[in-house]
Amino acid sequence: MKKLMQAFVAIVIVSALLLVAINRLNASAGYSGDNTLTVYNWGDYIDEELIEQFEEETGITIIYETFDSNEAMMTKIEQGGTSYDVAVPSEYTIEKMIEQDLLIELDHSKLPNLENIDERFMDLAFDPGNKYSVPYFWGTVGIVYNKEMLGDMTFSSWDDLWNPSLENEILLVDGAREVIGMGLNSLGYSLNDTNKDHLQEATEKLKTLTPNIKAIVGDENKLLMANEEAAVALVWSGDASEIMFENENLDYAVPEEGSNLWFDNMVIPSTARNVDGAHQFINFMLDAEVAAQNTEYVSYSTPNKEALKLMPEDMVKDERFYPSPELTEKLEVYENLGKENLSYYNDLFLEFKMYRK
Amino acid sequence: MNNKLSRNLYMIPYAIWILLFVIAPILLVVYYSFIDTQGNFSFVNYEKFFSSVYLKMTLSSFWYAFLITLISLIIAYPTAYLLTKTKHKQLWLLLIIVPSWINLLLKAYAFIGIFGTYGVANSFLEVVGIGTQQLLFTDFSFIFVSVYIFIPFMILPIFNALDNVNPTLLDAANDLGASKWTTFRRVIFPITLDGVKSGIQITFIPALSLFMLTRLIAGNRVITLGTAIEQHFLVTQDWGMGATIAVFLIIAMFIIMFITGHRKRGA
Numbered sequence: 001m002k003k004l005m006q007a008f009v010a011i012v013i014v015s016a017l018l019l020v021a022i023n024r025l026n027a028s029a030g031y032s033g034d035n036t037l038t039v040y041n042w043g044d045y046i047d048e049e050l051i052e053q054f055e056e057e058t059g060i061t062i063i064y065e066t067f068d069s070n071e072a073m074m075t076k077i078e079q080g081g082t083s084y085d086v087a088v089p090s091e092y093t094i095e096k097m098i099e100q101d102l103l104i105e106l107d108h109s110k111l112p113n114l115e116n117i118d119e120r121f122m123d124l125a126f127d128p129g130n131k132y133s134v135p136y137f138w139g140t141v142g143i144v145y146n147k148e149m150l151g152d153m154t155f156s157s158w159d160d161l162w163n164p165s166l167e168n169e170i171l172l173v174d175g176a177r178e179v180i181g182m183g184l185n186s187l188g189y190s191l192n193d194t195n196k197d198h199l200q201e202a203t204e205k206l207k208t209l210t211p212n213i214k215a216i217v218g219d220e221n222k223l224l225m226a227n228e229e230a231a232v233a234l235v236w237s238g239d240a241s242e243i244m245f246e247n248e249n250l251d252y253a254v255p256e257e258g259s260n261l262w263f264d265n266m267v268i269p270s271t272a273r274n275v276d277g278a279h280q281f282i283n284f285m286l287d288a289e290v291a292a293q294n295t296e297y298v299s300y301s302t303p304n305k306e307a308l309k310l311m312p313e314d315m316v317k318d319e320r321f322y323p324s325p326e327l328t329e330k331l332e333v334y335e336n337l338g339k340e341n342l343s344y345y346n347d348l349f350l351e352f353k354m355y356r357k
Numbered sequence: 358m359n360n361k362l363s364r365n366l367y368m369i370p371y372a373i374w375i376l377l378f379v380i381a382p383i384l385l386v387v388y389y390s391f392i393d394t395q396g397n398f399s400f401v402n403y404e405k406f407f408s409s410v411y412l413k414m415t416l417s418s419f420w421y422a423f424l425i426t427l428i429s430l431i432i433a434y435p436t437a438y439l440l441t442k443t444k445h446k447q448l449w450l451l452l453i454i455v456p457s458w459i460n461l462l463l464k465a466y467a468f469i470g471i472f473g474t475y476g477v478a479n480s481f482l483e484v485v486g487i488g489t490q491q492l493l494f495t496d497f498s499f500i501f502v503s504v505y506i507f508i509p510f511m512i513l514p515i516f517n518a519l520d521n522v523n524p525t526l527l528d529a530a531n532d533l534g535a536s537k538w539t540t541f542r543r544v545i546f547p548i549t550l551d552g553v554k555s556g557i558q559i560t561f562i563p564a565l566s567l568f569m570l571t572r573l574i575a576g577n578r579v580i581t582l583g584t585a586i587e588q589h590f591l592v593t594q595d596w597g598m599g600a601t602i603a604v605f606l607i608i609a610m611f612i613i614m615f616i617t618g619h620r621k622r623g624a
Contacts, residue, residue, distance in 0.1 A: 069591070069592075071591045071592055071594070072591065075591075168491065171576075174572060174577060175592075176592065176593075214494055214576065215493075215494040215575075215576020215577065215578065216572070216576055216577035216578075217572060217573070217576055217577070218572060220469065220573065223469070224469075224473075227473060227474075227475065228474070228475075229473055229474050229475075229493070339394040339395075339593070339594060339595060340394045340395070342593050342594070342595075343394050343589075343593045343595040343598065345593075346588060346589070346592060346593040346595070347405075347410065350410060350414075350580065350585065350588070351410050353577050353580055354410060354413055354414060354417075354580055356578075
C-alpha cells in the first residue's frame with residue numbers, strides 16, 4: 001500500500017512538472033495571449049517559409065495544424081476543442097459548414113488582395129458572392145500513369161482504363177464520389193447524378209474493371225506510384241504533380257469525357273478567436289508574390305491571376321494543370337448531394353469494393 | 358455498517374465508469390441504429406444489414422478473423438510452451454512483446470516496404486529462384502500482417518497459463534505411466550485452456566473489426582465490418598447504419614465471450 005502511494009505521488013509530481021514545462025515552452029515561443037493564430041490546413045499544403053514571413057511582418061505567432069480529410073476537419077471544428085482561426089475545406093464541405101453555421105462571414109474590406117483572384121473562381125455555386133470563403137488552390141481529378149511501364153499508352157478516355165493489358169496495374173483512391181464519379185463520367189453522365197439507374201449502371205461497369213485494379217488506397221498511392229509499384233492511378237491533380245517531381249516517368253491526363261473540378265478555400269470557422277488576424281492571414285496568402293511562391297512550392301493550380309504572371313512560363317502554360325477552356329467546360333464541381341444520396345453512393349462503392357475478381 | 362458504507366464508497370468510481378463508458382455508449386449505439394438518414398425512427402438500417410452486401414461482408418469478416426485467430430493460435434501455443442522451458446523466459450517474452458508497443462500504422466507502413474515489388478521479401482524470392490510475386494494487396498499479406506500484430510496478445514495469456522502449471526502434476530502423470538502426448542492432452546492442455554480462451558478473445562474480437570490494415574495492406578480487397586463502420590461515421594455520416602453494424606459486432610462479441618467464457622470447474 002505504501003509503495004502504491006509512493007508511485008501515485010511520483011506520477012502526480014512528474015505530471016505537474018511536465019505541465020509547467022509545457023507552459024514555459026509555450027510562453028517562450030510566444031504562444032500566449034491574443035497574439036496567436038491557429039491555421040488548420042491539409043498536410044504539406046503551404047510553403048512553411050511563408051508562415052515565418054507572415055510572423056515577421058505582423059508579429060502574430062502561427063500555430064499550424066494539419067488534417068487529411070474534409071470530414072475529419074469538420075468533425076474537429078464541430079466539437080470545438082481547439083479555436084481554429086483559419087481552415088481550408090473543399091467546396092462541398094463549405095456548403096455543409098454554411099448549412100450548419102460553422103463559418104463566420106468574411107469582411108471583404110479587410111481583404112483588398114481579393115481582386116487578384118481570377119473572376120472564373122469567384123462567386124461559385126457553393127458560396128455565392130464569396131460571403132464565407134476565398135479560393136486557395138484548385139485542381140482536377142485525373143489519371144497519373146507511368147510512361148516507361150506502359151509504352152505508348154495514353155489516357156484520353158476513361159475507357160482506356162478498361163484495357164485488358166492493364167491487368168492488376170491500377171490504383172484507385174478510396175473515395176466513393178471519385179470512383180463512382182469515374183464510372184459516371186465514362187458513361188457520359190454527370191458527376192452529381194442521383195438517378196439510381198445511372199448509378200447502378202456505373203457500378204456494374206466499374207465491376208468489370210476489377211481485374212485491372214491492384215488496390216484501393218488513400219494517400220499511400222503517391223508513395224506506391226513514385227516507387228513504380230503500379231502503372232496507373234486515379235489521383236487529384238496536385239498529388240500527380242507532386243509525384244511527377246519525384247519520378248520523371250510519370251505523366252498526368254484528364255480524360256476528355258470530363259472529370260471533377262475542385263476548390264480548396266480559406267474560411268474562418270466559428271471557433272475563431274482572432275478574427276482580425278485571420279483576415280490578415282487570408283489577405284497575406286492572396287498577395288500575388290506570396291501566392292506565386294506558395295504555388296511553386298505546393299504545385300497545385302492557383303486561382304490567383306496576378307500570381308500566374310510572376311510564375312515560370314512552363315508551369316503556367318502546362319495544360320495538364322491549367323486545362324484549356326474546352327476541357328474546363330466539361331469539368332464539374334461536386335455538389336452536396338445530401339446525406340441520403342451520399343449514403344447510396346457509399347453503398348454502391350462498398351458493393352463495388354466487395355466484388356471479387 | 359461502517360464497512361458496508363466504505364465498500365459502497367469504493368464502488369462509486371467503478372459505477373460511474375461503467376455507467377458513462379460502458380452502458381451509456383452501448384445505449385447510444387443502439388439508439389442511433391434505429392435512426393435513418395432523415396433522422397426518423399425506423400428499422401431501415403436493420404433491413405439493409407440483412408441485404409446481400411452486408412451479409413457477405415459479415416461472413417467474410419468472420420472468415421478472416423477465424424483464419425487470423427487460428428494461425429495465431431497454431432504459432433503461439435508452441436512458442437509459449439518453448440518460452441516456459443527457456444532459462445531467461447521473462448527476457449524472451451519481453452522481446453516478443455516489445456513490437457506491440459510500436460504504433461500499428463508504423464508497422465503497417467514498414468510492411469508496405471517489405472512486401473512491395475522491390476521490397477526485401479521479393480528480393481529474397483528472387484534470390485532463391487521463385488521470382489517476384491505480387492505480395493502486397495493480397496489475402497496472404499493481410500493475414501500475415503494481422504497474425505504478426507496479434508501474436509503477442511495470443512502468446513501472453515497462454516504463456517501465463519503454461520507457466521502456472523504445477524510441475525508435480527507432470528511428475529504424477531509420468532509416474533502413472535502417461536506418455537508425453539497423453540500428458541499434454543490430458544493434463545497440460547486442459548489446465549491451460551483458460552489461457553487459450555482469453556487469447557482467442559483478445560485476438561478474434563479486434564480482428565473482426567480491423568480497419569486500417571484492410572486499406573494499407575489489403576488495398577481494400579478485404580472489407581471487414583470495421584471498415585464499413587469507419588466509412589459510415591467519417592465519410593457518409595450515416596451514423597445510423599454505422600451504429601447498426603456496431604450493434605451486430607457487440608452481439609458477436611457477447612456470443613464469443615459466452616462461448617469462450619470461464620466456467621466454474623466441477624459445476
